[in-house]
Amino acid sequence: MTHFTQIFVGGRGRVYALDKLSGRQIWEVLLKDGFFKTGNDLVSLLETSDRLYAFSYGTLYRLKKETGDIEWKAHIPHLKHHVGLIAVDGYSNSIDVGLGCDGDSGGDGDGGDGGE
Numbered sequence: 001m002t003h004f005t006q007i008f009v010g011g012r013g014r015v016y017a018l019d020k021l022s023g024r025q026i027w028e029v030l031l032k033d034g035f036f037k038t039g040n041d042l043v044s045l046l047e048t049s050d051r052l053y054a055f056s057y058g059t060l061y062r063l064k065k066e067t068g069d070i071e072w073k074a075h076i077p078h079l080k081h082h083v084g085l086i087a088v089d090g091y092s093n094s095i096d097v098g099l100g101c102d103g104d105s106g107g108d109g110d111g112g113d114g115g116e
Contacts, residue, residue, distance in 0.1 A: 010043025029068040
């Protein structure tokens with residue numbers, strides 16, 4: 001199994017791979033090119049042990065982590081103007097915001113006033 005030393009950043013329809021130790025850019029890929037780009041250019045990313053998945057402009061992409069090469073893409077027209085969350089092989093890029101609860105608040109977990 002290959003040990004990857006990259007960190008990935010996505011935005012404005014692009015994905016970047018940076019070296020974790022130096023911050024040096026390793027590669028960059030433009031997910032959608034052409035003059036008529038419509039849709040949401042926010043990039044959702046999900047990293048698995050061997051691949052990187054990116055969602056932007058209503059399209060899901062599978063990328064090679066080493067090079068950024070696009071292996072395949074799947075258009076999802078109903079999500080063209082929306083942010084997409086990705087789940088694969090037990091991994092998910094959904095965000096757990098915790099709603100301000102840190103587990104040590106002393107409350108009883110019912111969302112009320114702590115049982116008083």
